[in-house]
Amino acid sequence: GENVEQHPSTLSVQEGDSAVIKCTYSDSASNYFPWYKQELGKRPQLIIDIRSNVGEKKDQRIAVTLNKTAKHFSLHITETQPEDSAVYFCAASIQYNKLIFGAGTRLAVHP
Amino acid sequence: ETGVTQTPRHLVMGMTNKKSLKCEQHLGHNAMYWYKQSAKKPLELMFVYNFKEQTENNSVPSRFSPECPNSSHLFLHLHTLQPEDSALYLCASSPGQGADQPQHFGDGTRLSIL
Secondary structure, X not given: OOOEEEEOOEEEEEOOOOXXXXXXXXXXXOOEEXXXXXXXXXXXXXXXXXXXXXXXXXXXXXXXXXXXXXOEEEEEEOOOOHHHOEEEEXXXXXOOOEEEEOOOEEEEEEO | OOOEEEEOOEEEEOXXXXXXXXXXXXXXXXXXXXXXXXXXXXXXXXXXXXXXXXXXXXXXXXXXXXXXEEOOEEEEEEEOOOHHHXXXXXXXXXXXXXXXXXXXXOOOEXXXXX
């Protein structure tokens, strides 16, 4: 069945460093790829998304890249801050009305 | 942000109890979703409703019974649950039911089955 693999499962960086999280999807028809941030005890929040007709999208310190040929997409966070510490989930659209999620990456940013 | 509100935030129940989870969205969206979030597992889609009609049941056991009386409200009725059903249950909404529609989540209900 369709799946999304997300790596790494945990990531520890120093404040100011960059963080990269990678996801691979299986359904070649997927055309929408959102990223969610979930802080402890809080709701998942959409932080950035990308559609299949675009290769890269940037919003301040956050960027997402998409390689449709290889079926993978990545989240890049630059100049990390302690408040970036959270669990990050990638997702890919499947069929006509579903998102399938990765297992999550726990990011810790140390001051 | 109070776009999607879920109640209760926490629920402890025995396996023979009947309870309901409630979700309300104030975003004017037409599609609503129930997800299950267990520790160290991906979010699992349970149900999808579009204009209050169920369009997806992701092989969910019948002890979970959804209800969507209108596009703003979604319920999950629980009956005879098992310990493995303990999890965070998240509600989400989106403008339409297309998979490329951004989904907005509530804070979830933390469910514990004794």
